[in-house]
Amino acid sequence: MTSPPTEESVEQPAGIVERLVRDDFDRKRFLKMVGSAGATSFGAFALAACGSSSKSTSTAAGTTAGTATAASTASSGGDVAILNYALTLEYLETAFYAKVVEAGLFTGKVGALVRDFARQEASHVAALKAAVQKLGGMPVAEPASKFPISSATQVAELAYTVENLGAAAYLGQAGNIQSPEVLASALAIHSVEARHAATLGTLVKKSVTPDGAFAKPADMSTVLAAVKPFLA
Amino acid sequence: MTYTINLDEIDVDGAVSEAAHEVSGDTRLGFIKKAGIAGGAAMSGGALLSVLAPSALAAGRPPSKFGRGDIGILNYALTLEYLEAAFYNGATAANLPLTAQGQAFLKVVTKDENAHVAFLKKALGSKAVAEPKFDFKGANTSAEMFMTTAQVLENTGVHAYSGQAPNIKNVAYVKAALSILTIEARHASVIGLLNEPAGNDIAPDGPFDTPLSAAKVLAAVKGTGFIL
Numbered sequence: 001m002t003s004p005p006t007e008e009s010v011e012q013p014a015g016i017v018e019r020l021v022r023d024d025f026d027r028k029r030f031l032k033m034v035g036s037a038g039a040t041s042f043g044a045f046a047l048a049a050c051g052s053s054s055k056s057t058s059t060a061a062g063t064t065a066g067t068a069t070a071a072s073t074a075s076s077g078g079d080v081a082i083l084n085y086a087l088t089l090e091y092l093e094t095a096f097y098a099k100v101v102e103a104g105l106f107t108g109k110v111g112a113l114v115r116d117f118a119r120q121e122a123s124h125v126a127a128l129k130a131a132v133q134k135l136g137g138m139p140v141a142e143p144a145s146k147f148p149i150s151s152a153t154q155v156a157e158l159a160y161t162v163e164n165l166g167a168a169a170y171l172g173q174a175g176n177i178q179s180p181e182v183l184a185s186a187l188a189i190h191s192v193e194a195r196h197a198a199t200l201g202t203l204v205k206k207s208v209t210p211d212g213a214f215a216k217p218a219d220m221s222t223v224l225a226a227v228k229p230f231l232a
Numbered sequence: 233m234t235y236t237i238n239l240d241e242i243d244v245d246g247a248v249s250e251a252a253h254e255v256s257g258d259t260r261l262g263f264i265k266k267a268g269i270a271g272g273a274a275m276s277g278g279a280l281l282s283v284l285a286p287s288a289l290a291a292g293r294p295p296s297k298f299g300r301g302d303i304g305i306l307n308y309a310l311t312l313e314y315l316e317a318a319f320y321n322g323a324t325a326a327n328l329p330l331t332a333q334g335q336a337f338l339k340v341v342t343k344d345e346n347a348h349v350a351f352l353k354k355a356l357g358s359k360a361v362a363e364p365k366f367d368f369k370g371a372n373t374s375a376e377m378f379m380t381t382a383q384v385l386e387n388t389g390v391h392a393y394s395g396q397a398p399n400i401k402n403v404a405y406v407k408a409a410l411s412i413l414t415i416e417a418r419h420a421s422v423i424g425l426l427n428e429p430a431g432n433d434i435a436p437d438g439p440f441d442t443p444l445s446a447a448k449v450l451a452a453v454k455g456t457g458f459i460l
Contacts, residue, residue, distance in 0.1 A: 113431040123439035167414055174410045180398035184291070187397055187410060188440040191390055191417035195435045198418035199425055202333075208422050209340060213347035215414040217407070 079182045080137035082173050085220060086186065087128040089169055091142045092230055093121040093162060100159070105152040110203065117159075117196050124189050131185060144232035156204045163197035164210060165226055168218035291395035292445035299359060302405050305396045307361045308446055309409065310352040312392055314363045315458060316385055317345040323372040323382075330375050333426055341382070341419050348412055355408070365460040383423040387436060388452060389416035394443035417441065 097118035100106070106114050129139040149155055170190035177183045194215065198208040209215075218226075294308035320342040330338060353360045371381045393413035400406045424433030435441070453459060 109430055113434070116431060116434075120435065120439040127440070171407075171410055171414065174397075174407050175403040183406070184394070184398040184443060187394055187413065188443065190410065191394060191414055191441040192435050192437075192439055194414035194417040195421035195424075195441075198421045199431075199434050201418075202422055202425055208418050209344060209415055213344035213415060214351070214408075214411045215418075217411070 077137075078176065079178050080132055080135050082177055083128055083132050083135070083182065083186070084137070084140045085173070086170065086189070087125065087132065088140055088143060089166055089223070089227065090121055090124040090128055090189075092145055092227055093166060094118070094125050095142070095145045096147050096159070096162060096230070097121055099147055099149055100155050103149045103155070105149070105155055113199070114159075120192060120196070124192075127185075127189070131182070135182070145230050146232045147230055153204070156200060157206075160197065160200040160204050160206060163193055163200055165218065165223060167193040167197050168216060169220075169223040171215055172217035172219045172223065174217065291399065291443045292447050293396070293399055294446040295450070298361065302400055302402050303356065303359050305400055305409075306352055306356050306405065307359070308396065309393065309412070310349065310356065310361060311364065311459075312389060312449070312453070313345055313348040313352060315366065315453065316341070316389065317349045318363070318366045319368055319372050319381070319385060319458075320345055322366075322368055323378050326373045328373070328375045328378055330378070331426075334375070334379060337382075337419075337422055337426060338378075340422075341386075344415055344419065348415075351408070351412075355405070366458055367460055368458055371456075371458075379423065379427055383420065383427055383433065386416055386420035386423055388444075388449060389413075390420055390441055391444035392446070392449045394441055395445055395449070398443075 097114065101115055101118050132139045147158070167190065170186060170193060173186070174183070177186060201208040201210070294304045296304065298304040298307040298311070320338060323338055324342050328334075328338075368381075371377045390413060393409055393416060397406055397409045397413065400409060421434045424436065425431060427433060
């Protein structure tokens with residue numbers, strides 16, 4: 001079963017991270033700012049840059065970025081951007097699992113397990129949206145997505161890849177998060193991504209710990225390149 | 233089921249009150265100030281916890297006997313890793329009649345937990361705590377008890393690292409702790425799936441893993457009697 005982008009998702013305004021994927025310059029600038037230790041004005045800068053990069057169309061995301069800039073304190077801006085990055089990945093995972101459940105490729109225990117994972121990813125989306133708002137930011141819009149859905153084995157292997165990527169993405173931001181509270185919140189999700197990844201590893205007979213005894217992080221640029229095929 | 237760890241069993245002993253003292257001695261607000269985080273952000277960050285990780289604010293530090301600051305946290309982690317490694321080394325030596333998947337699990341966790349011990353010992357150098365003496369009371373010499381106990385130990389590792397990672401000051405150690413945390417989570421989900429094939433134990437806390445204070449974790453460990 002192929003999965004063309006749905007009509008309603010095509011109309012979604014582009015999220016910050018999605019547009020950064022499409023705009024190398026903005027992405028590099030974004031990453032540079034994320035990497036700098038004293039990123040006090042980073043949030044306002046990056047979000048404002050995102051807002052102004054969409055000058056041709058007055059998208060909702062542009063407005064979003066502007067509002068977030070005004071509302072965020074300078075020091076929480078970096079954390080807001082990281083949470084929005086996580087939110088974008090969780091949107092993609094949620095959309096992926098929704099398509100998998102819809103395709104009905106899995107039945108019985110594995111089917112139940114996939115539906116559990118789908119619900120947990122949806123909970124991550126809701127929590128991250130709320131977290132961004134609590135920090136005074138504006139959650140990014142859901143990106144339009146597309147995923148190849150052909151067979152149970154192919155989907156399970158793709159899920160394994162996606163969950164491992166998600167776990168590595170969170171780990172990649174561990175050192176960039178400024179607030180201990182945001183870190184505590186992010187890693188409550190992070191370890192669940194790892195649980196999903198290892199479970200899927202068991203199902204597809206691949207390593208449950210592909211990095212060995214120490215999980216390896218993935219930086220934003222690696223993760224964004226990896227998810228690019230899934231953006232519609 | 234005598235030797236399973238029960239996290240609700242909180243034994244308020246000397247170590248626990250010591251941990252509580254540590255928390256008040258180095259308050260989270262003090263820590264946040266030291267970390268150079270503006271008040272506004274810290275407050276909204278605190279509110280965030282009610283959404284995501286309700287108990288993280290109470291994730292008290294290890295008692296001072298483990299050392300101060302990051303050293304104390306790493307020594308606390310090392311103690312838990314010593315426990316896991318010794319448990320698995322004993323299980324490996326016992327040549328347990330496990331299923332093929334159980335054998336595969338034991339092989340992975342034995343290697344990983346010994347690697348965690350080696351890493352933390354190296355990071356701590358001369359400040360590393362000595363390995364305690366253990367008595368697993370048969371929990372790693374019976375296949376059934378091994379499977380049950382391993383699941384509890386791995387989930388305890390997740391709770392413990394989740395609780396302490398935000399207390400760590402040195403970013404390099406934060407990264408290392410999270411790198412280990414997710415391995416514990418992977419182990420926990422696999423043994424959960426092996427023990428409960430319907431999948432309900434894969435992520436026992438649901439979408440968000442629960443951080444626990446050092447006092448709670450240590451009380452649970454003490455309750456097992458594994459550490460002499």
